[in-house]
Amino acid sequence: MNSPAAAQGGEGDDGATGAPEIPGAKAAVSLVIEDLVAGYGEVVALDKVTITAEAATITAVLGANGAGKTTLLRAISGMVRPRSGRVLLGGADRTGRSPEDMARAGIAHVPEGQGVIAELTVEENLRIGMMSWPGIAPRRADRAAALSEAYERFSVLADRRRKLAATLSGGERQMLVIARALVARPRVLLLDEPSLGLAPRIMTQVMDMVVRLSRENSITIVLVEQNARSALAIADRGVVLNLGRVVATADARTLATDVALRHHYLGF
């Protein structure tokens, strides 16, 4: 579908600060997971998982409950420390970094269902997205521009900027979480079940937006979804996990037409 971009390994930024670039001058980067092993206590949730997400593509990670999808995202964003294996962002080894460092390196992780801070207002939630920006004090104009961009993209949020996030509906909360992730100007976006619990119409909007983020903003997206059909419809590549192992990796279209695989692991 989408030709693999040539940006892999072209990112020389390996400084401890790992500052994302200024918007506009931002190059798409690839995300490579190599032989990743991670788990909780005795449980091994990921067993030698290898995935390559080319720059500015959408990679759908599919599989049943307990397949290790969420752990995969947590291991990439630093919430779970990998036991072995590597996480490469634009060719630079970022394995075992803290979530703070990963965020500052340009990875935005939108966790499932719990991303908004209900006690803060909508605008404050958006401003949290600026905390990973490089430098100590971002310029006022930059901050205002980022906010108005978010409100332009998500007009529902503009009307509620002074309201507590607790007052938002499920769909609006999902919008807010994605909007906040975008304020951070990420190079890689990890989305965990972004359509969970959303009305079909809203879900279509979210999926459309994911496509636009990849195509227009050159963000590399890893999308974890229960709804394999709709995820494969927008993805470039698909990876199927089962019990912590990769059982299939292919073009999304190939996966979607593989009847045996669909039947076995994806349930459609």
Place this chain on the structure above:
Amino acid sequence: MVEFLQFTLSGLSFGMIYAAIALSLVLIWRGTRLLNFAQGGMAMFTTYIALEVIRHTGSYWAGFAVALAAGVVLGAAAELAVIRPALGKPELNAVIITIGLLILLEGLAGIFYGGQYRSFPAAFSIIGLKAGSTPLGVSRFDVFVALAVLAATLLLAIGFRYTSAGLRMRAAAFNATVARLSGIRVARVITVGWALAGLLGALAGVLVTPSTFLYPNSMDSIFVFGFTAAVIGGLDSPLGAVVGGLLLGVALSYAGGYLGSQGSDLTALVALGILVVVLMLRPDGIFSGARVRRV
């Protein structure tokens, strides 16, 4: 009526001190879900430092400033040195560490300064103010106490509400996971919280000690009342801490005033009574109800 006014005003003045201690406990509670039992001990220690500076320089305000700075340093150092290693372990560990810190500080104060009561100067006159010929029950210094805590509280509130650092602190307190995923260095935020708590405690120490004398245990009862105030207000709420402190200060002042000579012995009992009643009616404290519960 005049008595009532006097008791109310002096209650508010003392209540502001409880509020400062309560606020310091709330700051730490919000960041780490931990009660810092050493808060009073830290305040006692910084007050000794203030006394030392005042004696050497002859300047009250130099001692005042050094005490606040020492509070910041002591708070941050305590968090970095003994609390951080215990975070993520069973909660009781950190609680016991704060009690150990209290014993250590009181022991050190005893070793350095001995156990005798020392008087601590007040910034302004402690002679009661009068409106015409009616004594108001408060002195110029009491007014200063109330204004100083009020100013500190307002500065904190404004900082939390309107600055980027304040937003970071609130985000880290409400949802540490999301905060970290957004690039906020939550560990650093927690250290800053402890430093601010140390500052408030030090402020309470220099403000209350002119009326209590200074000795290694001098802040113990103040801490207990500050803690009570924090629980009454709901440990999560800075506003609750201030209201709880004022409420407790006024109630204890009425008890001490109207119950005669037994009254001052009964203050602890009155505080306990208020605590029991508030917790029966609102188990999470007066100001916690507005908070959204996360599942």
